[in-house]
Amino acid sequence: MSIDRDTALELYRVMRTIRVFEQRAEQLFGENKIWGTIHNYSGQEAVAAGVSAHLRDDDWITSTHRGHGHCIAKRADLGKMFAELLGKETGYCRGRGGSMHIADTSKGNLGANGIVGGGIPIAVGAALSAKQAKSDRVAVSYFGDGGANQGAFHEALNLAAIWRLPVIFVCENNQYAETNPVKDAFAVDDIAVRAAGYGMPGVRVNGQDVRETYRSAGEAIARARRGEGPTLLVMETYRYGGHYFGDPQVYRTKDEIEAWRTKRDPLLLAREWIVGERLASEADLDRIDAGVDAAIEEGVRFAERSALATPLELPDEVYAPGEASR
Amino acid sequence: MTVQARAPAATREMFYAEALGDALRQEMRRDPNVIVFGEDIAEHGGAFQVTAGLLKEFGKERIRNTPISENGIVGMAVGAALTGLRPVVELMYVDFMGLAMDQVVNQAAQNRFMFGGQARVPLVLRTQGGSGRGNAAQHSKSLEAWVAHVAGLKVVMPSTPADAKGLLAAAIRDDNPVIFIEHKLLYRTKGEVPTAEHVVPLGVADVKRAGKDLTIVSWSREAVFAVEAAAKLAEQGIDAEVIDVRTLVPLDREAILRSVRKSHRLLVVHEAIKRGGYGAEIAAMVAEEAFDDLDAPPKRLAGLETPIPYAQHLEKSVVPQVDDIVRAAKELAG
Numbered sequence: 001m002s003i004d005r006d007t008a009l010e011l012y013r014v015m016r017t018i019r020v021f022e023q024r025a026e027q028l029f030g031e032n033k034i035w036g037t038i039h040n041y042s043g044q045e046a047v048a049a050g051v052s053a054h055l056r057d058d059d060w061i062t063s064t065h066r067g068h069g070h071c072i073a074k075r076a077d078l079g080k081m082f083a084e085l086l087g088k089e090t091g092y093c094r095g096r097g098g099s100m101h102i103a104d105t106s107k108g109n110l111g112a113n114g115i116v117g118g119g120i121p122i123a124v125g126a127a128l129s130a131k132q133a134k135s136d137r138v139a140v141s142y143f144g145d146g147g148a149n150q151g152a153f154h155e156a157l158n159l160a161a162i163w164r165l166p167v168i169f170v171c172e173n174n175q176y177a178e179t180n181p182v183k184d185a186f187a188v189d190d191i192a193v194r195a196a197g198y199g200m201p202g203v204r205v206n207g208q209d210v211r212e213t214y215r216s217a218g219e220a221i222a223r224a225r226r227g228e229g230p231t232l233l234v235m236e237t238y239r240y241g242g243h244y245f246g247d248p249q250v251y252r253t254k255d256e257i258e259a260w261r262t263k264r265d266p267l268l269l270a271r272e273w274i275v276g277e278r279l280a281s282e283a284d285l286d287r288i289d290a291g292v293d294a295a296i297e298e299g300v301r302f303a304e305r306s307a308l309a310t311p312l313e314l315p316d317e318v319y320a321p322g323e324a325s326r
Numbered sequence: 327m328t329v330q331a332r333a334p335a336a337t338r339e340m341f342y343a344e345a346l347g348d349a350l351r352q353e354m355r356r357d358p359n360v361i362v363f364g365e366d367i368a369e370h371g372g373a374f375q376v377t378a379g380l381l382k383e384f385g386k387e388r389i390r391n392t393p394i395s396e397n398g399i400v401g402m403a404v405g406a407a408l409t410g411l412r413p414v415v416e417l418m419y420v421d422f423m424g425l426a427m428d429q430v431v432n433q434a435a436q437n438r439f440m441f442g443g444q445a446r447v448p449l450v451l452r453t454q455g456g457s458g459r460g461n462a463a464q465h466s467k468s469l470e471a472w473v474a475h476v477a478g479l480k481v482v483m484p485s486t487p488a489d490a491k492g493l494l495a496a497a498i499r500d501d502n503p504v505i506f507i508e509h510k511l512l513y514r515t516k517g518e519v520p521t522a523e524h525v526v527p528l529g530v531a532d533v534k535r536a537g538k539d540l541t542i543v544s545w546s547r548e549a550v551f552a553v554e555a556a557a558k559l560a561e562q563g564i565d566a567e568v569i570d571v572r573t574l575v576p577l578d579r580e581a582i583l584r585s586v587r588k589s590h591r592l593l594v595v596h597e598a599i600k601r602g603g604y605g606a607e608i609a610a611m612v613a614e615e616a617f618d619d620l621d622a623p624p625k626r627l628a629g630l631e632t633p634i635p636y637a638q639h640l641e642k643s644v645v646p647q648v649d650d651i652v653r654a655a656k657e658l659a660g
Contacts, residue, residue: 156401159395
């Protein structure tokens with residue numbers, strides 16, 4: 001699968017957007033403008049960008065507590081995302097959900113999830129909807145190495161496999177489940193070997209190289225659209241920040257973080273690839289960066305100018321009123 | 327919505343289990359998005375034969391046997407409901423709810439709210455609880471208070487075959503997650519059930535027996551016991567009104583208050599353990615709203631604080647029986 005110039009630049013733009021979004025969100029957090037907690041996706045950008053590049057607006061994803069990247073890659077509105085973090089009425093969840101519950105059902109994003117592994121069976125249910133409707137829609141479930149150790153992972157993968165559902169399980173192994181390193185949480189080196197136990201393909205992918213994430217996801221998604229069932233993709237990646245903003249990170253060294261940042265950064269690798277293969281020049285990429293910076297600032301301005309979330313209207317916000325609107 | 331007819335045109339005597347199956351058939355014919363899945367529900371027809379015959383009519387795409395994966399199948403139902411289907415999941419015993427609790431409580435119940443109104447989760451989780459069959463502690467509990475405590479869930483517990491059919495139809499048409507708790511000893515009880523489309527709205531209590539001396543509020547099997555107890559009380563000159571709330575969430579507060587304002591005495595009866603039980607909610611609600619109408623403190627009669635024991639005589643000793651209700655009512659109104 002060769003990657004054309006437009007696709008390459010779009011992959012880069014999405015990754016850059018995620019990176020700058022997270023930097024800006026941390027800045028807002030530092031300014032005490034964000035009430036709750038946030039989980040930084042920086043370092044993992046190639047995963048969300050490479051996978052979602054193959055998804056249509058009518059395909060579904062389920063995401064995680066570290067979900068900003070998945071949301072952006074599924075073409076979310078940056079202003080509505082920042083507004084949600086700031087507790088504004090214009091936010092995706094009208095300030096009811098916050099960072100860990102951002103959803104955008106108009107784009108098939110069935111939500112970030114504060115419960116590790118919570119979204120995995122939900123994606124299987126979306127895939128069941130696709131199959132019942134005899135459509136070629138697919139569902140992608142993003143989860144981490146932590147999520148892969150939940151019972152929900154086991155039950156969901158088995159259900160998807162026995163019914164050959166169009167779902168792609170994207171395990172982002174960012175090397176730490178909260179503070180617990182993968183070597184202390186798995187007796188196998190390659191999480192993808194678990195797929196064999198469910199009777200589905202399992203692929204270990206270099207999650208820092210967007211060409212690899214793009215290619216592997218493309219194959220898995222095409223397979224699902226053809227009705228050939230689920231795939232487990234294990235993206236080997238790295239979380240630059242702590243588990244949460246302010247995490248003292250006693251479980252890893254600065255050298256380790258620095259090695260990933262300098263040698264395996266997905267944005268640096270993408271620039272090298274794009275410029276090296278003459279798909280675009282450094283100047284072209286700098287122009288994309290400037291466009292991203294402007295879009296991010298516009299999003300922040302939108303959020304800051306928006307009104308605070310309105311008071312709750314109970315019970316209708318909790319319970320859908322009336323009979324089915326069918 | 328078709329409201330329960332006062333004098334249904336055509337009825338047939340059915341078992342409670344059969345009436346539930348009738349509701350599933352009615353709703354599956356009406357809406358192709360209704361699908362049913364759970365353990366042993368297809369060829370086998372379900373542990374209590376509620377789904378018997380459905381596979382033949384609707385096929386294996388809509389009547390799906392699942393592996394024993396409670397959290398997975400409830401989570402799958404959440405995802406299916408979020409994306410346009412109206413799944414009805416059978417959870418064989420309410421005691422297995424613990425295995426699925428994350429999906430019930432953190433996902434299904436809260437998605438609509440957390441997403442700022444972007445989502446609907448029209449799913450029904452059918453399950454059954456209660457004691458009386460020697461199934462012992464892991465297959466006999468009454469856990470309605472667990473789910474009634476969670477914002478975002480509706481909780482339904484029918485006591486008669488007609489209510490079972492009408493309430494299940496309403497639950498399936500509802501756009502919210504509904505926990506529908508049947509009782510294992512009611513499946514083989516019989517009653518007249520409307521044969522035509524029958525829908526009983528959620529949140530409307532039913533006066534199972536009118537009376538003036540005290541109000542007995544109950545649900546599920548204990549509502550049946552309460553009606554039997556009321557007949558015995560009548561022989562002793564006590565005229566009890568029996569209100570079957572039918573749905574715990576939403577609760578028909580007005581029906582309870584109306585009755586208490588007439589009878590001035592409240593007895594709440596349920597099989598679940600008294601401590602933290604839903605009876606406390608009803609007693610407290612009446613104390614808050616109708617204290618001046620009461621001639622005696624609200625009284626609760628409920629299960630003892632113990633896991634359900636196995637031996638038949640022990641099992642009966644821990645949940646209210648008909649004579650216990652008679653005794654409690656006489657203490658209150660005698």
